[in-house]
Each structure stands twice: as structure tokens, then as C-alpha cells.
Amino acid sequence: AGIINEEIRRQKKLHPTIPVYAVVEDICASGGYYIAAAADKIYVDKASIVGSIGVLMDGYGFTETMKKVGVERRLLTAGENKAMLDPFSPVNPKHQEYAQTMLNEIHEQFKTVVREGRGNRLKETSETFSGLFWSGEQSIKIGLADALGSADFVAREVIKEEEIVDFTYQETVVDRFAKRLGASMSEKIGITSNIQLR
Numbered sequence: 118a119g120i121i122n123e124e125i126r127r128q129k130k131l132h133p134t135i136p137v138y139a140v141v142e143d144i145c146a147s148g149g150y151y152i153a154a155a156a157d158k159i160y161v162d163k164a165s166i167v168g169s170i171g172v173l174m175d176g177y178g179f180t181e182t183m184k185k186v187g188v189e190r191r192l193l194t195a196g197e198n199k200a201m202l203d204p205f206s207p208v209n210p211k212h213q214e215y216a217q218t219m220l221n222e223i224h225e226q227f228k229t230v231v232r233e234g235r236g237n238r239l240k241e242t243s244e245t246f247s248g249l250f251w252s253g254e255q256s257i258k259i260g261l262a263d264a265l266g267s268a269d270f271v272a273r274e275v276i277k278e279e280e281i282v283d284f285t286y287q288e289t290v291v292d293r294f295a296k297r298l299g300a301s302m303s304e305k306i307g308i309t310s311n312i313q314l315r
Contacts, residue, residue, distance in 0.1 A: 118147075118148035118149070118151035118152050119151065119226070119230075121152045121155075122151055122152050122154065122155045122230055122234075125137060125152070125155035125156070126155050129155070129157075136157040136158065137155065137156045137157050138156055138157065138158050138159075138160060138271050138275065138276075139152070139153035139155075139156035139158070139159045139160070140159075140160045140161075140266065140267065140268045140271055141153065141159065141160065141161040141162065141165045141167060141253065141262070142162050142165065142267055142268065143162075143165060143166070144165065144166045145159075145161070145165060145166070145167050146166055146167065146168060146169035146250050147169040147170070147171070150167065150168060150169065150170060150231070150261070151227060151230060151231075154230050154231045154233075154234030154235060155230075155234055156234070158263045158264070158275075159261070159262040159263050160262070160263065160264055160265065160266035160267070160270070160271050160275075161253030161256055161257065161262040161264075161265060161266075162253050162265065162267065163252065163253045163254045163265055164252060164253060165252065165253035165256070165262075166250050166251075166252070166253075167250060167251055167252070167253060167255075167256035167261050167262055168249055168250035168251050168256065168261055169248055169249070169250040170227055170228070170231055170245065170246045170247075170248065171224060171227070171246065171247065171248030172220045172223045172224045172227065173220070173248075174202075174216060174220055176202055176204055177204045178204055178207075178208065179204050179205050180205065180206065180207050183205060190205045190206060192205070192206065198212065198215075201215070201216070202216060224246070227246075228246050231245075231246070231261075235260055235261065238260040238263065239259075239260040239261070240258075240259045240260040241260075242259070245259065245261075253265065268281065269281065
């Protein structure tokens, strides 16, 4: 998200007369909002979800489960912090503090990006950067968005362009064939995968 935000800002400097609009028709939370904050104006649907300005790192701890099952952890590392936050080892307070410091630093970066992007439109409160999210209507009231509008509305009414150019990648027949061929080949040689992108 940070890389995209920076690129939008770079393009705005190169082309200062061309406004950048972000349109939220569904969800614009966390990294999505980090990107949208670079836009000159943010349009939302009244039922959009906007915000979640915070940073998280999650994981699991299996030390008690391992004890119950009778599994012994054997971990070798080079570098005293290489296994930091390993889910099969007890939490090390030093590592936890280090991770929290890093999260706080990234959160400050996120807050700076939002403040710079929204400027005096942002009606900052103690909740603004707490990780909460709001409906599109609420986000306008608190300055996280500017107005209601869909991509069609922005093209037609704001940009005054009837035709929308859709840059979404469209899979070709060759792409579909290659995917099927790849899946077929992996079945034949016994390779399977349960990886899912979300």
C-alpha cells in the first residue's frame, strides 16, 4: 500500500493539473485506505466500509497444545532473534516489545499519510486512528471521504466523460488453456495444492 501511495503522489507532482479520484464501492479499509488517502478526492457509496487505520500482526501460540500432545520442539537457529514470535515457543517479552515498537512506528507512518492526504478535511478524534471503520456516509462526516458517488458518477458528473476505460486484466483463451493444462499436468504427476488467496 505504501508503494502505491508513493507512486500516486509522485504522479501527482509530475502532472499537477490532473486530479486523482478514488472511488469506494465496497470496502476501503486498512491498506486500501492507505492507498486512497493519496487521492485528491475520495468518493464512497453510503454503505461502503471505510477506515481501519491501524496496524496488526497476528499469530498463534501452540505451546500448551504441544505439551498436551507430547510434542517436543527442536529448533536450531543462527542469530538470536531468528525465531522471534515462533508459535511453537513461549512468548519472549523482549521480542513482543520489539514487534510492538515496530507496529507503533508503522502506525505513525500510516497516520502521517492520512493527515497529509486529507489535510484540513480530516476531523480527527481519538477514534480516527484507533482501527475503527465507518460507513461511507459516516466517513464523509468525519473527513475520511469527500462525497457519495460511484465510478460511473465520477466519470460522468465529475470528469465529464461518458466512456469508462476498464484496465482490469481480462484472461485470454490462451491463459485459460494454460491454467487448465497446468492443473491437468499437476494431477497427472500427483502435485496438489490447497493454497487459497483471499
